[in-house]
Amino acid sequence: MPSHLIVLAAGQGSRMMSDLPKVLHRVGHAPLFVHALRAGAALDPDRRVLVAGVGAEAVRAEAAEHDEGLSVVLQEEQLGTAHAVAQAREALKDATGDVFILYGDTPFIRPETLSMMAAARTGGAAVVVLGFEAADPGRYGRLVVEGGDLTRIVEYKDATEAERAITLCNSGVICADAEVLFDLIDAVGNDNASGEFYLTDIVGIARDRGLRCAAVTCDESETMGINTRAELARGEAIFQARRRAEALEDGVTLTAPDTVFFAYDTHLGRDALIEPHVVFGPDVTVESGATIRAFSHLEGCHVGARAVVGPYARLRPGAELGNDSKVGNFVEIKSAEIGEGAKVNHLTYIGDATVGEGANIGAGTVTCNYDGVFKHRTEIGARAFIGSSTMLVAPIRVGAEAMTGSGSVITSDVPDGALALGRARQVVKEGLARKLMTKLRSAKSKRTN
Incomplete structure (x- = not known):
């Protein structure tokens, strides 16, 4: 089955306290979004789309250096994740198969995890969401699973107390059928606490249309997002630890x-x-x-x-x-x-x-x-x-x-x-070194007296 890749990279990342777009900060000498592209490359995607926004020209320039076949599209207004994905519609026109949606500030998703999501799609789920058991669920969106199927995703701001007690959290990474993805996105509204178009709403919409949704889980460390300088430093440490372990194993x-x-x-x-x-x-x-x-x-x-x-x-x-x-x-x-x-x-x-x-x-x-x-x-x-x-x-x-x-x-x-040979001929003056030193020492003595 063919696959396609969308990487969302439109945000400023104000918590980085930087003039540089967040996804251009580097881990392992590569911009953050490049790590998402490299993870997705294991799927051998037919089309690859990067959704840029803030600092789009700088992001486009970096993208050209790392992936010549990458399509870069612009999200002029940041109105939410569903709105961002909608900007890739034309680049994925007439696409069939799987569409994987990754995030430019989440660099540690493993190719093996994406393969598990692809397997869930093959198993009949129209939409597959990547989740993780959070040590501290905090303000993450929650995955509500009933009878083995994913029934909905609830953003923390909109969750009830019972829903906030769920520890299975949303990473934001989604795999969906290419032929239905944009139809689902067209049905997403912004009647929520933030007034944004949430990509996660496609799960409930798909369920209402009789489509099956599933959740796949991974280790929480894979889903780490980079939002601050401290997280960037932590991300670098995680990256280096992984690469050292891989080198030793190899x-x-x-x-x-x-x-x-x-x-x-x-x-x-x-x-x-x-x-x-x-x-x-x-x-x-x-x-x-x-x-x-x-x-x-x-x-x-x-x-x-x-x-x-x-x-x-x-x-x-x-x-x-x-x-x-x-x-x-x-x-x-x-x-x-x-x-x-x-x-x-x-x-x-x-x-x-x-x-x-x-x-x-x-x-x-x-x-x-x-x-x-x-x-x-x-x-x-x-x-x-x-x-x-x-x-x-x-x-x-x-x-x-x-x-x-x-x-x-x-x-x-x-x-x-x-x-x-290309040097001056050596000349030796017998005794001249002693005479020069005697003269210099005498001059020094007169200066100090």
């Missing part, structure tokens, strides 16, 4: 799990070793058997099998490390390919460059890639040896098996197998 060694921080799209191969205090930004892949040593920061990079990174290394976007390569302490790599078995061991910057297999880059080497306006590339051939404190002024090529002398400033191409 065969990754984390020597101090609580000190490692993941992004939403971090991929670690089996038998990778991650030492303490490592931070992964977006778009990082680490292949099997690689080691990321302590206090390293990686973003937008690929680390080959059995490579070693760090400690105290920084891999920036565009860094591509070959198998068995080494990037050591206080090394920064940006937009550069490091060949198989190559070594960049310490105190070095390699940017906009290609380093051939087996090359050795000495300490303090810098590829001087920026002239103030344009970036230029450096090419270092296979098995080249770059002496310590070499400045490679791009654009430049150092050939295969070539060498540079330590302390050189290299401004011209170096042929394969050649040795290049």
Whole structure:
């Protein structure tokens, strides 16, 4: 059966105390709404619709970066959840199958939970609502279940004392038959304490029309919404705990799990070793058997099998490390390919460059890639040896098996197998150091007397 996804992301989120729309705040380096999209992606939906409102252009821009096939529609006035879903009508015109409605500020719904909801739809329910047993029901809407079927959802403001005693609460996540969803929404009114069009009212309307409704339950932690900065921090902690557990289950060694921080799209191969205090930004892949040593920061990079990174290394976007390569302490790599078995061991910057297999880059080497306006590339051939404190002024090529002398400033191409020196000739003045120091100490003594 085909499925479709609607993610509601129109609210401002005033409790965040922010000029940024709530759904653009980040967990695991991704906007909150992206987590909902990723959960829904497990259903392989035919159509995906994001309902934006406050800050719509900023939301649209972020959405384009994460999902090119996503339709973004606008809810100009925030008149309630049913009104928000109604804005997706045209984007889902003639759709058949299941429509899943998720929330851009609820990032922890698991794909497995959505699969349970899909199974309930297959079992004959026209509308399926996700609920949870709340430790503290508070002001959540309540799910009223009778005879195994969901009969209605009651908002806290409108609930009786008996209904408020129910602990099965509404998450807001709904799956419904695509062909009847918008007919149900058209029948929703706003005669309630808030004067809003509640999506939850479709349950009662469906029941009145003889349609069966069902409730599926999940752990309360999945339904956590992000409404404040404190909840955002808690959400980040929950996300990180999940990702650490998944990494360990997948065969990754984390020597101090609580000190490692993941992004939403971090991929670690089996038998990778991650030492303490490592931070992964977006778009990082680490292949099997690689080691990321302590206090390293990686973003937008690929680390080959059995490579070693760090400690105290920084891999920036565009860094591509070959198998068995080494990037050591206080090394920064940006937009550069490091060949198989190559070594960049310490105190070095390699940017906009290609380093051939087996090359050795000495300490303090810098590829001087920026002239103030344009970036230029450096090419270092296979098995080249770059002496310590070499400045490679791009654009430049150092050939295969070539060498540079330590302390050189290299401004011209170096042929394969050649040795290049680019420094002033050393001059030795016998005894001059003692004479200078004697003179300076004498001057200092006169100043203090």
